[in-house]
Amino acid sequence: MLQAASTYLDWNNSIDILNKAYDAGLFALIIGPKGTGKTSLVREFAAKKSANLESVNFSLRTRESHLVGAKTLTDGSIGFDEGILIRSMREGSLLYLxxxxxxxxxxxLRLDEALDDRRQIVLKESTGEMIKANEKWFVVATINPLTHVGTKELPPQILSRFPIRIRLDYPPEETELQIVKRYASSGHDEKLIQGIKLANTLRQAAAVEELYYSPSLRETIAFAKLLDSGMNAREAAVIVFGNVYSQWGNVEYQKVNDIITSMFGS
Ligand SMILES: Nc1ncnc2c1ncn2[C@@H]1O[C@H](COP(=O)(O)OP(=O)(O)OP(=O)(O)O)[C@@H](O)[C@H]1O
Ligand SMILES: [Mg+2]
Structure with a gap:
């Protein structure tokens, strides 16, 4: 069968781990900072499995009704609109949390019920029917590390529902170069490496709280695209990596600007 080339580069063998988790019926958790390819990995996996992907992007405003469903009233009769969790359980799709x-x-708490080894949930909102998951049902969740603003610790009982844990961190330089080149033409290897080195310097500084912000693969990809557009490397570095720090004031901005100057000249 002919398959379109994928842009996803499986650099740490995560697809294989997900395949094994799937075959064993064990749910998986992907842990990593923003922009390290978590969502892309799950999309790639779903495509490879030809699975129907259902996604929930959690926030403080995500309600139970979104997952389980809500009563509806049409022409005087009460119905029930099933939520994404119930739908995916019935259909045996890949649920991405x-x-x-x-x-x-x-x-x-409601998720906890469904993710339990029995893989079932009681629709107490509606008829009280017991929904049992289709045997193909598979769940992959992501969490950002706790240093990430606004993140809370996941309760241990929920954690234990995801015994397969995949760490997705920033890739090694050479790997990041390969990834970035999938989004931009490849004429600028040396400059791209410089940009990736800069990103890593900033990531390391952010990790020890010397800077407020850590650039992701989105930034290194954007840097590559600006080089493609004909912009010179220093200007692209200032725009993609430097300017963002001015929101924390001039001192923060100057710190990064000095790093950029030391790497790209003035
Ligand atoms: N291994 C990879 N191969 C190809 N592209 C990648 C890879 N890793 C990351 N990318 C690209 O980097 C960008 C960010 O990736 P993605 O959105 O998957 O990250 P994420 O970890 O889900 O981020 P967030 O935590 O912010 O949701 C996307 O453009 C994605 O396509
Ligand atoms: Mg994501």
Missing amino acids: DEINAAEADVL
Whole structure:
């Protein structure tokens, strides 16, 4: 069968781990900072499995009704509009729970019920029917590390529902170069490496709280695209990597500007 080339580069063998988790019926949790390819990995996996992907992007405002469903009233008769969790259980689709640690406790409690080894949930909102998941049903969740603003710790009982844990961090330089080149033409290897080195310097500074912000693969990809557009490397670095720090004031901005100058000249 002919398959379109994928832009996703499986650099740490995550697809294989997900395949094994799937075959064993074990749910998976992907842990990593923003922009390290968590969502892309799940999309790639779904495509490879030809699975129907259903996603929930959790926030403090995600309600139980979104997951389980809500009563409806049409022409005087009461119905029930099934939520994404119930739908995916019935259909046996791949359920992607993005940033699950942003969810409120009551929402997690309902998930907890469905993710239990029995893989079933009682529709107490509607008929009280017991929904049993299709055997193909598979769940992958992501969490950002706790240093990430606004993230809460995931309760241990929910964590234990995801015994397969995949760490997705920033890739090694050479790998990041390969990834970035999938989004831009490849004429600028040396400059791209410089941009990736800069990103890594800023990431390391952010990790020890010397800077407020850590650039992701989105930034290194954007840097590559600006080089493609004909912009010179220093200007692209200032625009993509430098300017953002001015929101924390001039001192923060100057710190990064000095790093850029030391790497790209003035
Ligand atoms: N291994 C990879 N191969 C190809 N592209 C990648 C890879 N990793 C990341 N990318 C690209 O980097 C960008 C960010 O990736 P993605 O959105 O998947 O990250 P994320 O971890 O889900 O981020 P967030 O935590 O902010 O949701 C996307 O453009 C994605 O396509
Ligand atoms: Mg994502």
